[in-house]
Amino acid sequence: MTGPATVVKAEPTDEILRLDDLKVHFPVKMPFVQRLLQRGETVVHAVDGVSFGIRPGEILGLVGESGCGKSTVGRACVRLVKPTAGRIFFDGQDITKLGGEKLRALRRRIQIIFQDPHASLNPAMTIGKAIGHPLRIHSSVFGPQKTGSEEFGEWIRQKVLNAMKEVGLTPEEQLYDKYPGDLSGGQKQRAVMARALILEPNLLVVDEGVSMLDMSVRAKVLELMLDLKRRHKLTYLFITHDLATAKFICDKIAIMYLGRIVEIGPAREIYADPKHPYTKALLQVIPIPDPDRRAKKVLPRGEVPDAVHPPAGCRFHPRCPAVLASCGWEARDFVDFLDEHLSDPKRAGDDETILGPIEDWRAKGLVASLETNPLKVRKAVERTNAVLVEAPVAMKQAVESVSSQNRTVIVRFRSHHQLLQSNVQGRVVECLLYQ
């Protein structure tokens, strides 16, 4: 079985940021006993092979549903989480493993803004102090001034007041000594932006930077971001789950699904004519089939989430409306389908007695099997074939054989095609339809 491969390779360009097959896996927290029983490592594949580049002055939107790994990409770019594999280049320099003072120096040039401006601000620090703090943190690079000196303090104060004015946090003299608790959401996000900008970074990662703001405030903050970009020659990695926001602000869009980018290209073209079935679904050209079923599967943290065992082949195949037989069908898709079939009493009939209970089915890679008694096994094969008739066409086609061995029913799937990225009308799409 081969996983999705990446063809887009890093090459020296004028890009300011380049991710090259970035992977971030988190260990799954589980009880000690379970960890002993489980063989091999169990990880959340939060980001599983992401590559893209951003040119200076560009705004790249990273869009996708909750939990697909957007924030993790953003956090990896600013080195708040450790990449498991792959490489990150900033301004031509490999920053994947940077540490110590070099990492601190890098942080002057890449900044991140989080979704929740309130939680991003230290409740015990006044606004003015918070905005000026980066300057104190990096005081050594701003000349020989002693951190405690009056002069330096005054210099910082002036810079902070200017920054506050620039992001529209006025009247700045009054707000300077206020605490975050005294400010509105929009004001807090402006303060966070002022804090991020005061070091004059080149790249700004904005992780859902406006999602928590009211609609009226949101538009203003977005305008401000565009304005700041022009004035400071900024580059943005703009993370959002909101397609309308992304459309408004982004030059390029990357659509993410379960740890991978499925389509990336110029925003205008993708919005006008999405190619990947998932992008189409997101843009509601095609509704996602039965989204409720999926929603229920989003497990709370601590339990094993979906990204622990991402689907084989194309990760979107269990939900894809355009799915082909070669997209990655595997045993557990069949078991899921059978489960659904059996739980509908109208359709199931007496299938439950022959093929159930569903827990008895084993799904391992391409092979689903059910151990039953020798008398029932032939009947079970028959029923399995009958049930498959009702299965989605692509799944049906992907089944290589339904057979029996002694007292075991075996459903075997064909192996899927290798998924590659293809260039389609100015963008990169990861979908077999375009291969």
Place this chain on the structure above:
Amino acid sequence: MALLRRLLFRPFRPLVRERRTLPGILSWIGLGTLISFVLIGIFGPLLISVDQTKPLAYPILLSPSLQHVMGTDGIGRDVFARVIWGTRTSLEIMAIGALLALVVGFPLGLLSGFVGGKLDRLFVLVMDSVYAFPGLLLAALIAAVIGKGIFNIGIAITVIYIPLYFRVTRNQTLSTREELYVEAARALGARSRTIMLSYIAYNVVIVIPVIFSLSAADTILTAAGLSYLGLGLEIDVPGDWGRDLSDAQRFLGSGIWWTSLFPGLMIILLTVGLSFLGEGLNDLVNPLLKKERA
């Protein structure tokens, strides 16, 4: 120094901001009581001669009169003078005990929670074993080993309260460490030391006055208890509420109430005042913690 100053003032912000609420009023009453006692403890002994606290200074067991407003005790000491000098003694023990516990427990808790790992596990183990000991027994044991005297009693009591400071500080540190603003500080390039002091300590220190007040109240009682058991201060200390109370006990049966009442009242007033302060601050700080995070 500026950092230290801000660390010191930070916990009292809610006291000013919330002064009109019930917990605010309670805290202010407690604080008022504490300040009165401190003033008595500082200035009282300057006004009242230490000679009045010595045995056979006066006839024994005089009932309260204009000359001896609280009467005299079984060995001819002026009860009022003893009570005033005892205030100083109690405050000294409290200051030594609670402050030392704070000075040791707070940084250890902060470090343990922030650094985590093996260091944390070791600290927790040690602190838990100390904590598991009954307080008075432990203090009595230490007092028996290192000897009597105000400072030694202070130390003996400190040992009981260090784990308390440690635990509360550590728990608060653990939850603060996960805050987004700490991650944001890291993204800004802040060093661990800066993060610990400027971002975490500030938000942890807010719980300190609560523990301070509550443990100080407890300190007074423990010190009195030790003295009551005869394990406390030397016999010639010019004022010792616990011992005076214990000595007075045998006269209670013969209707001599003043030798017990006044030292007892002092203990009750001070501990109740401190508890008011502690509980009031607790009510102020907890919603504040929630609100600041909300």
